Amino acid sequence: MALSSEQASQALRDLEAVSQRSGQLYRYQRTAPMLMLWGVIWIIGFGATQLAPASAPWLWIVLDVVGVLGCIYLGKHGKHDASANTSWRWLASILTIAAFYVLALTILPPSHGSQVAAFIALIVALFYVLAGLWIGTRLAIIGIALAALTVFGYFMLAAYFALWMAVVGGGALILGGLWLRTA
Template sequence: MDIKDQATTALAEIAAVERRTRTALVYQRASAFLILWGALVAIGAALNQAFPDRSEAIWYSVDGVGLMGTCVLAFRRAQDARQADPAALRVVASLVVLCAYGVAWSYLLAPAGHDRLAVFWSTLMMMGYVVIGVWQGPLFTILGVGGTVLSLAAYFLAGPWLHLWIGAIFVLAFVLGGLLLYRQGVGDS
């Protein structure tokens, strides 16, 4: 192998390490957002199951706390980096856009009932996971597709326990997914 081939091989290996490092950082940063939202949605789903007549207040509270927590996480990352973290700011902006889209459709779908709205929101968030997977890696896509399948199954099979099932889906897809992403982001060391 001549010098030119060795240099080409070395540059390819450096590029591969750079891609893996970038992916690991994305996974590590995304994990906190996913764990936050997974826990909040699970709590909201349990409260909604127990107090269905207070559904609107429960979800406005969950969304408010979640948005504040998301902003705190994003801006804390920016302070840690001593500059604006474009990735964290894009996460916040994407979440706001996705939620605005969901709110607009929720008002149109409201006559369909709470159960259909719960499945709509679950599949909407899972669709966000799938889209992220297109850009960042197959793990997001797998979690999103799996959460969507489970959400649709919940609608048809869970009966009166639908909201608890949706909460469990968010624990599986977001909390456990966030922990798995964190572990992949920091490595197995």
């Protein structure tokens, strides 16, 4: 029995949908450990910031380096088919965000550390929302939740903002990573 042209077209559409979904799930699996790594870094960094705010700038530099190196390690040692083309795009994205951050703080200098922390968290949330537009809706949802939690903590729990971000912000990243793994 021969397929009609409509049946063949439908079969090709179904195959394309399965291929796209498979790629999305694969990218979720690759992103999940990185999200969880940053969740742990946020718990350590924001927790230490709450306890010893004077040492926060240096601690965050160390933690950011550990996080970036950890992501590079996870990206290189996970199962993947990333090309050099993909790698330079991610690195360029990170450098672009870092440059934006520095320039924004130069033009609009913060009056206290909580502003810097909230601004960075919102940039991270923006990054996840934008990644969600390209990779899959779950990343966008994680970004929106992170932004909402950041704004809530900044305005409603100002005295405990760093602790809020350690527990809720870091926890949201870890839970988001676990959610991506279950996709």
